[in-house]
Amino acid sequence: MPTLTSPSPDDVPVAVVGAGAMGAGIAQVAATAGHPVALVDAATGAAEDAVARIIGSLQRLEAKGRLSSAQLEEVVERISTADTVERLPRSALVVEAVREDLATKRDLFARLARTQPADAVLATNTSSLDITAIADGIPDPARVIGLHFFNPPPVMRLVEVVRGAESGRDVLDDATELMRAWGKSPVRCTSTPGFIVNRVARPFYGEAQRMLMAGVADAATLDAALRSAGFRMGPLELTDFIGQDVNLAVGTSVWEQTDRDPRYEPTSLQQELVAAGHLGRKTGRGVYRYAADGAALGAEPDEQRLAELLEGPIETNPVARTLAMLVNEAVDLVHRGEATAADVDTAMTLGTNYPKGPIAWGREIGYAAVADQLAALDRAFPGGRYRPSPALREGQD
Structure with a gap:
């Protein structure tokens, strides 16, 4: 299996587990950078829905003149879906973007360790969970790292490259360079609670x-x-x-x-x-109350x-x-x-x-x-x- 730093992105297949907003965004970034990308989600039809959203996002870029129609087609052609984690193609990098639950992530990484190549880099997009705990029980935990993207991934430049207790320095170095190749601004940190930003x-x-x-x-x-x-x-x-x-x-x-x-x-x-249940704008009330158009009421200092x-x-x-x-x-x-x-x-x-x-x-x-x-x-x-x-x-x- 080629390394993350192989000269051609065509030679570095990427898999993304989790087809929500973050997973779809990461898949779009990787495919735009030239990688073949496989997307999977536990919910039936979710991966296909994510591909449709990615196409919509790319079409908006095309309308703004930031992407040609030929480039759009090339990006979309690089994206495929899989029915299950076990049916993902062999990948050089797998990024998980499933729900923020330690048990769920550990179970997923155990499945990936059994089905993906022994040298595949396994990355979690967790925003606050401990990388070392996620990697616990994985053969060769040196290949487990954090790649914390920010929402929306196609727009936000920052990626936190997070080191667990046993993450390999060469793996971290390669992942950092890969993020730069994707047009991101990577920062390095240890797996401290919340990493840097949070x-x-x-x-x-x-x-x-x-x-x-x-x-x-x-x-x-x-x-x-x-x-x-x-x-x-x-x-x-x-x-x-x-x-x-x-x-x-x-x-x-x-x-x-x-x-x-x-x-x-x-x-x-x-x-x-x-x-x-006063969760903010999405419920119409939080610290402030909100009008139907989303404007905060009584927000004059x-x-x-x-x-x-x-x-x-x-x-x-x-x-x-x-x-x-x-x-x-x-x-x-x-x-x-x-x-x-x-x-x-x-x-x-x-x-x-x-x-x-x-x-x-x-x-x-x-x-x-x-x-x-x-x-x-x-x-x-x-x-x-x-x-x-x-x-x-x-x-x-």
Whole structure:
């Protein structure tokens, strides 16, 4: 079987397991890059439906002049479907994009290990589960890695290339180069809970929720404060856009995998929203209520209160408080050796559209100043959530 770095993509067959939005998007990316792609899903007809969606996506690109009709036909011809995992053709790379459940993924990888070539790379698109746990029991776990794409895969450039405890360095290197060949911007990290993006981003959501619960300001004013710092969306409107249930599930996964570290503890506000079925835009109600056209109702900020917050102390300043926590999380991740500073900033600017990477922000604000801000927060809200990373005082990143 050719390696992932074979000169011709025609020689590197790819299989994708799971034909939802992520699986279909990954299949489209691989086929567009020139690979023969086989798509399979446990649900009858799902893979065929995914191919139809891919064709629709390609037709929209054609209409915009970004793809010729001949290129469209070539991409579609590269995509096939299989009835079962066992009937997938022999592949150099298999990417799974099934539901976010450890038992399901482990069972799938055991089946792939039995039916795919011994040198096939087995990659999971998990957003937060442990790569090492997924690979447990697989012969030659060196070939098991994470390839975490972001939604929608044909548009989003970022891919987190994730190393499990036994993932082979050569496999990771080859996969990284393959992602670059696919036009992506890969970043490397170890299998820390939430990897880079979903771990470092936790405070962006959590601080606003805690300030809303404490009555610091209304949701619209808190969101306006973060937009004033260059974020495209405020944290509360963003969780409504993502889906409160989806955001809570990722946050809970990170919290559980870090032995319930108070830094990542989900808020009762978000738990209550999910329990009530107020999941955000998709249900017409979340933090905000939504009109039929999707516009948020009552989302006008209190301009006077906004000005007061931005000039106020760290405890009630949404921007300073959120940035301090983002910088702390990013610096701590780098300090633990789980990713480089450059990869953290790349991940957060590409994966979450932050106006600046948190490491760059920390250098700008000053690590000592961030440490002092966190110390003040720790005094105001004891319990461990705001403990400063030792690296802040050491000036490391």
